[in-house]
Amino acid sequence: MIRLYKVCKEFAGGRVALRDVSFDVSAGEMVLLTGPSGSGKSVLVKILFGAEAPTDGQGIVNGRNLARLDGPTLAALRRELGVVSQGSRLIDRLCVLDNVAVAAEVAGESRDAARARAADMLDMVGLSDVADAPAYVLSAGERQRVGLARALVNRPSLLLADEPTSSLDPDSAELIIALLKDVHRDGTTVLVATHDEDALASFDCRTLMMYQGRVFEEDDARIASSL
Amino acid sequence: MIKSTASRQPISYYFRRAVDSILATPFIATVTIASIAVSVLLAGALLLVGSNAYRTIQGWGATGVDVSIYLDRGISEERVIQLKGQLSSDPTVLGVQYVSQDEAWQFLADNLGDSADLLAGLDASILPPSLEVSLGRSVDDAHLDELLRAWNALEGVDDVQYNRQWIQRLRNAMGVVRWVAWALGALALIVSAIIVAATFQLAAFSRREEMEVLRLVGAVGIVYWGPVLVAGFIEGVIGSCAALGLLVITYRFVAAPLVSELPLLAQTLDFLSTGQCLTLVFWGAALGVAGSWMGMQRFASWR
Numbered sequence: 001m002i003r004l005y006k007v008c009k010e011f012a013g014g015r016v017a018l019r020d021v022s023f024d025v026s027a028g029e030m031v032l033l034t035g036p037s038g039s040g041k042s043v044l045v046k047i048l049f050g051a052e053a054p055t056d057g058q059g060i061v062n063g064r065n066l067a068r069l070d071g072p073t074l075a076a077l078r079r080e081l082g083v084v085s086q087g088s089r090l091i092d093r094l095c096v097l098d099n100v101a102v103a104a105e106v107a108g109e110s111r112d113a114a115r116a117r118a119a120d121m122l123d124m125v126g127l128s129d130v131a132d133a134p135a136y137v138l139s140a141g142e143r144q145r146v147g148l149a150r151a152l153v154n155r156p157s158l159l160l161a162d163e164p165t166s167s168l169d170p171d172s173a174e175l176i177i178a179l180l181k182d183v184h185r186d187g188t189t190v191l192v193a194t195h196d197e198d199a200l201a202s203f204d205c206r207t208l209m210m211y212q213g214r215v216f217e218e219d220d221a222r223i224a225s226s227l
Numbered sequence: 228m229i230k231s232t233a234s235r236q237p238i239s240y241y242f243r244r245a246v247d248s249i250l251a252t253p254f255i256a257t258v259t260i261a262s263i264a265v266s267v268l269l270a271g272a273l274l275l276v277g278s279n280a281y282r283t284i285q286g287w288g289a290t291g292v293d294v295s296i297y298l299d300r301g302i303s304e305e306r307v308i309q310l311k312g313q314l315s316s317d318p319t320v321l322g323v324q325y326v327s328q329d330e331a332w333q334f335l336a337d338n339l340g341d342s343a344d345l346l347a348g349l350d351a352s353i354l355p356p357s358l359e360v361s362l363g364r365s366v367d368d369a370h371l372d373e374l375l376r377a378w379n380a381l382e383g384v385d386d387v388q389y390n391r392q393w394i395q396r397l398r399n400a401m402g403v404v405r406w407v408a409w410a411l412g413a414l415a416l417i418v419s420a421i422i423v424a425a426t427f428q429l430a431a432f433s434r435r436e437e438m439e440v441l442r443l444v445g446a447v448g449i450v451y452w453g454p455v456l457v458a459g460f461i462e463g464v465i466g467s468c469a470a471l472g473l474l475v476i477t478y479r480f481v482a483a484p485l486v487s488e489l490p491l492l493a494q495t496l497d498f499l500s501t502g503q504c505l506t507l508v509f510w511g512a513a514l515g516v517a518g519s520w521m522g523m524q525r526f527a528s529w530r
Contacts, residue, residue, distance in 0.1 A: 071447055078445030091437045093251035103444035105240065150444065 001027045001158055001189045002048065007057035007066075009043055009213075017043040019213040020057070025191060027157070030184040032203055033193040035210030041193040042086075044210070045162040048191070049083050050074045062158055079107045082156035082188075086163035088147025092136040096127060099135050100150045107154045114153075121149035125179060141172025148179055152188075159183055161192045165199045177202045236450060244454035245461055252433045255426075256462060259518075262426045263466030264473070266419030267511045271474045273412050274507070275499055277405075283495045284401055292362040292371065294378070294389040297355040300328075302383045307358070310383060314360055317374060321361040328354050340490050355385055423518050427459070431522030438526045455519050463515020467508045474499075 002025035009018040017040045025031050033041050046052040048061055050069050059066035064077050090099045097118050104114035122128050125145040130138065138146065144164060151159060161180060165173035177199055184190045194200065200207070209216045249256045296314070298307065307325055314323045326334070332351035336343045362371070371389070379387045434455065441451055478498050486493045499507070 075445040075447030078443065080445075083443060085443075089436060089440055089443065091440050093247070093437075099440075102440065105236065106441065106444050106446045106450055108236075110237075111240065111243075 001025050001029070001062065002191070003058075003060045005058045007044075007047065007054045007059050009040075009047060009052060010055045017213055018047070018054070021213070021215045022057075023208060023215055023217075025189060027189055028187055030181075030190045030203070030205040031192070032200060032205060032207040033191060033210060033215075034195055034200055034207060036195060039210040040213040041195070041210050042162050044215075045083075045085075045160050045191070045193050048160055049081055050077055079103075079154060080156060080158070082151030082154070082159040084144070084147050084151045084159070084161040084164050086166045087140065088143050088150075090135040090138075090143055090146060090150075092134065095132050095134055096138065096146055097122065097131040099146055100153050103150045104153045117153055118149070121153045122146075124152070124182075125149045126175070139172075141168045141175070144168060144172065144176055145179070148176065152183060156188065158189045158191070161190070161194075163194055163196070164192065165194060165196045170198070173199060174202075236453075241453045241457045242461075245458035248434060248437065248454065248458050249461060252430070255430050255433050259423075259426045259430055259462050259515075260466040260469065262419070262422045263463050263511050263514050263518075264470040266416075266423060266514060267467040267470035267507050268473055269415040269419060270412070270510060271470055271499065271507050272477075273408055273415070274503055275474065275478065277408055278499065278503070279496055280401065280404070282497070283492065292366055292389055294360040294362065294375070294387060296358040296360060296378055296384055297386040297388070298357060299383050299385050300352070300355055302356065306383045307356070310358060310381060313381065314358060314378065319362050319366045319370065319374075321363055323361075324359045326357045326359055328352060328356050331355075331357065338490060341487055423514055424521060427518035427522035428525075430519070431525055434523075435526075438523070442526075452520075452523065455523050456516050459515035459517075459519025460512050461515070463512035463518075464508060466515065467511025470511065471504055471507060 002023075004024075005022050007018055007021040008016070010016045021040075021044060033044065035041055043052060047054055047059065047066060050066065053069070054066055062077060062080050064073060069077065091102070094102070097115060100118035100121050101111070101114040104117050105111060109117065119128070119131060122131050125148055127142060127145055127149070130142065135143070135146065148161075148164070151161075159180075164176050164180065168176065173196065180190055180192060181203075192199075192203070296310075298310075311323050311325065314320055328351040331354040332346075335354065336346060339345060362374075366374075375387050375389065378384060438451075475498065482496055482498075486496060
């Protein structure tokens with residue numbers, strides 16, 4: 001599902017965000033990616049869905065080579081993935097239902113089918129009652145749940161979540177974590193990048209740690225010495 | 228499951244999304260429409276004035292040369308007949324018509340229209356009788372000068388006036404006016420292009436959030452750009468139709484008093500043709516689409 005080999009990312013100005021990052025994530029697996037702020041988690045997630053290009057190394061996501069993503073291939077990859085980011089971006093002028101349906105429409109569904117599927121997703125995240133409300137009236141927690149519904153509306157095989165519980169109140173964070181677990185239980189591969197300790201404690205799965213642009217497996221002795 | 232190739236959407240998708248985005252940002256949409264309307268209005272006004280001026284000059288030029296030979300007051304009828312015969316003997320003369328003092332008076336009163344009361348207290352005797360001579364368009368300036376000199380020297384002739392001179396002057400003036408119009412048109416085009424481009428940058432900024440979400444969910448190609456371009460097209464059509472409406476109203480207000488003051492213009496004064504109107508609407512729509520496309524270039528480098 002995900003295979004990275006010595007992936008590096010260096011920004012203009014010489015700031016190195018990722019150094020020789022290598023790991024695999026198998027289909028159906030759930031993986032946590034953690035580490036302090038600035039360790040490179042968000043950059044790594046962005047590389048996984050093509051928002052950033054690696055400067056070196058090889059990466060394959062869902063069978064697509066990250067080094068060879070032209071416009072249409074990148075768009076196709078995004079239609080196959082679900083992405084939830086911190087403070088989910090929504091189109092405020094659209095109603096909640098249409099914010100979710102837009103991803104299905106872009107993937108080729110008719111408007112009616114997209115809205116029907118979006119309604120199912122909103123039901124799943126517990127927001128059916130606000131389906132017709134404009135997005136700008138939602139709380140931060142509700143926006144995140146709508147973002148999750150939108151990420152799942154195309155039934156992706158891989159869900160990437162970048163700080164999905166950040167800046168949420170405990171109840172909303174708990175709800176998002178429960179939803180992510182449900183999604184994984186249904187067979188979706190899930191990668192969650194977070195530095196939220198409560199969230200980390202809630203998951204019982206493989207954990208990758210990041211520090212200064214490098215990735216370590218949880219039981220790697222170097223982690224202790226470097227953190 | 229998910230379609231891996233770029234999706235195609237029915238045309239209703241693009242119009243629905245375009246109309247949604249216009250209605251969601253009414254202020255920016257209004258400013259955009261207004262900037263297109265101003266641009267089309269400028270172009271339309273220049274076209275309207277230009278085509279009417281051209282038509283009028285063409286109409287005057289098509290009549291060939293008309294010479295008015297003013298006769299002495301009290302000239303005898305016999306002498307008038309002799310003069311008519313002399314004038315008609317030249318092969319370039321197409322026709323000679325005698326206009327009596329009474330006929331000249333009536334003609335003047337008709338041409339003054341609503342202002343005919345200016346003639347109150349006067350009578351036909353203040354006007355001289357005349358012979359109106361029509362010459363073919365082919366008459367050259369040298370022969371014309373020769374004829375005028377000869378006619379001016381005839382007994383019973385008071386003065387000779389002809390229209391070619393002032394038509395030529397008018398044409399020369401129109402040449403200058405045409406260059407000024409082109410310069411003004413170019414200036415208006417540049418100013419309106421700057422205004423429209425700035426407006427569309429504003430519109431693009433207001434769509435930033437939507438474009439980010441669309442990229443995130445994998446929109447590409449026509450699905451990504453289509454609604455924005457259709458919104459520009461709709462705004463362009465609305466803006467140009469509004470401009471045409473304003474132009475019609477202005478024309479109605481200006482044309483009637485103008486014809487009343489100058490009845491001769493009634494034959495040539497007209498609004499833009501259907502083809503010209505359609506061209507202006509097309510221009511507005513093209514401006515809207517091009518402006519949207521340029522505004523969206525700020526998102527072209529996004530991954």
